[in-house]
Amino acid sequence: MKKKTTINLPTYSQALPILVAVDCIIFGFIENQIKLLVFKREVEPYAGKWSLPGSFVDKKENISTAAKRILLELSNLKNVFLEQMHSFGDIGRDTGDRVISVAYWSLIKPEEGKSQTDIVIANHITKWVDINPLPELVLDHTEMVKMALQKLSERAKFKPIGLELLPSEFTLPQLLKVYEAIQQRTIDDRNFRKKILKSKLLIQLDKKDKSSSRKGAYLYKFDYNKYKQLQNEGYLFEI
Amino acid sequence: MKKKTTINLPTYSQALPILVAVDCIIFGFIENQIKLLVFKREVEPYAGKWSLPGSFVDKKENISTAAKRILLELSNLKNVFLEQMHSFGDIGRDTGDRVISVAYWSLIKPEEGKSQTDIVIANHITKWVDINPLPELVLDHTEMVKMALQKLSERAKFKPIGLELLPSEFTLPQLLKVYEAIQQRTIDDRNFRKKILKSKLLIQLDKKDKSSSRKGAYLYKFDYNKYKQLQNEGYLFEI
Numbered sequence: 001m002k003k004k005t006t007i008n009l010p011t012y013s014q015a016l017p018i019l020v021a022v023d024c025i026i027f028g029f030i031e032n033q034i035k036l037l038v039f040k041r042e043v044e045p046y047a048g049k050w051s052l053p054g055s056f057v058d059k060k061e062n063i064s065t066a067a068k069r070i071l072l073e074l075s076n077l078k079n080v081f082l083e084q085m086h087s088f089g090d091i092g093r094d095t096g097d098r099v100i101s102v103a104y105w106s107l108i109k110p111e112e113g114k115s116q117t118d119i120v121i122a123n124h125i126t127k128w129v130d131i132n133p134l135p136e137l138v139l140d141h142t143e144m145v146k147m148a149l150q151k152l153s154e155r156a157k158f159k160p161i162g163l164e165l166l167p168s169e170f171t172l173p174q175l176l177k178v179y180e181a182i183q184q185r186t187i188d189d190r191n192f193r194k195k196i197l198k199s200k201l202l203i204q205l206d207k208k209d210k211s212s213s214r215k216g217a218y219l220y221k222f223d224y225n226k227y228k229q230l231q232n233e234g235y236l237f238e239i
Numbered sequence: 240m241k242k243k244t245t246i247n248l249p250t251y252s253q254a255l256p257i258l259v260a261v262d263c264i265i266f267g268f269i270e271n272q273i274k275l276l277v278f279k280r281e282v283e284p285y286a287g288k289w290s291l292p293g294s295f296v297d298k299k300e301n302i303s304t305a306a307k308r309i310l311l312e313l314s315n316l317k318n319v320f321l322e323q324m325h326s327f328g329d330i331g332r333d334t335g336d337r338v339i340s341v342a343y344w345s346l347i348k349p350e351e352g353k354s355q356t357d358i359v360i361a362n363h364i365t366k367w368v369d370i371n372p373l374p375e376l377v378l379d380h381t382e383m384v385k386m387a388l389q390k391l392s393e394r395a396k397f398k399p400i401g402l403e404l405l406p407s408e409f410t411l412p413q414l415l416k417v418y419e420a421i422q423q424r425t426i427d428d429r430n431f432r433k434k435i436l437k438s439k440l441l442i443q444l445d446k447k448d449k450s451s452s453r454k455g456a457y458l459y460k461f462d463y464n465k466y467k468q469l470q471n472e473g474y475l476f477e478i
Contacts, residue, residue: 011282012335015295017256056254063328087326089302096251
């Protein structure tokens with residue numbers, strides 16, 4: 001039998017503190033593609049390289065508050081889908097110091113016309129980039145984005161998460177494009193329509209979007225109340 | 240228009256470090272119930288109170304290494320399902336100091352006979368407790384357990400996570416009991432059998448478990464290879 005040794009757990013005063021950062025993976029749906037918001041890093045090491053929007057958590061601030069603050073400061077966004085994803089804590093992940101990064105992911109509806117060029121927000125340079133292929137990002141940020149894309153694709157199978165990327169009124173072709181972009185594959189149009197309409201979770205509006213064809217396509221809204229009710233009954237939103 | 244101000248992001252040397260801890264939510268399936276492993280806290284504040292197994296992350300240690308170390312040190316467990324769940328980072332969550340806790344959850348198969356009394360492992364006092372109702376736990380540990388139970392119930396809908404709680408050979412009544420415990424509700428026996436056998440993911444063995452009836456119940460194994468293959472094709476494991 002192996003001898004079991006006593007392990008002394010460190011007390012509060014014995015433990016060494018660590019820097020904690022928040023990084024945000026922000027996806028937007030632009031020109032039928034999922035795009036990622038990146039910003040030009042301002043601190044050394046790697047100042048001037050493309051990075052996820054992020055910064056250090058203030059010692060007197062909740063992590064979730066830090067995430068909201070960073071999203072607002074570096075992208076001018078608030079009241080959007082923002083959720084903690086995963087904490088990255090390997091000792092070698094940041095050459096600047098030992099930093100644990102709590103990664104958040106966010107889905108937004110970018111404003112028209114703000115998509116393709118560099119945007120300067122509160123003196124920070126940001127831009128939307130393709131996810132396929134991803135540009136080179138600092139530290140382990142590529143790994144973070146890959147995890148978020150995986151999560152997006154998994155979540156979209158069971159929850160109507162794709163809708164976070166669309167305006168509140170959308171057409172069926174737009175919805176299909178979102179799901180194709182999320183799952184990075186072609187989805188059969190007729191099956192998709194049948195499935196989504198059968199769910200009875202879309203409310204057809206009495207107006208059409210005529211931007212892409214003369215005949216136009218009906219606009220729909222998602223019925224969040226009904227979804228919530230069905231969910232409580234054990235319903236699965238399956239695409 | 241509001242004036243936008245420049246925000247200066249802190250550098251590595253300007254940021255204040257924070258204590259980081261790991262806490263483990265460890266579930267085991269004992270006497271047809273989900274139980275939680277707790278341990279008697281050894282450091283002030285709240286020394287002597289029941290707590291999740293946890294400790295501080297060493298500055299020179301990956302977070303995932305810390306989780307494995309704590310699981311091993313405080314429960315003597317290794318090579319079990321262990322996954323990062325969520326980081327808890329509100330400023331008021333720990334009265335001892337500003338501590339961010341990265342919570343991990345784990346599902347294990349407890350050894351027979353080690354379930355009901357306090358166990359001393361490397362001089363730490365641990366025990367298995369009921370989850371319904373939960374005993375009083377220190378800090379925000381009750382919130383952590385509730386999130387883990389929620390996650391367990393959600394995950395079990397789509398993935399064969401319940402099997403982590405059973406020995407590798409199990410009977411259908413045992414499997415049903417695990418799912419009933421996870422979902423905290425009675426599940427129709429015949430529907431469950433039909434659904435699970437239809438999935439063709441169980442391999443029936445040529446032997447029976449006779450511990451609970453004279454006739455006995457066939458033992459089964461889960462076909463992880465087949466599951467992996469089906470999963471790659473887009474299969475949903477639905478219970």
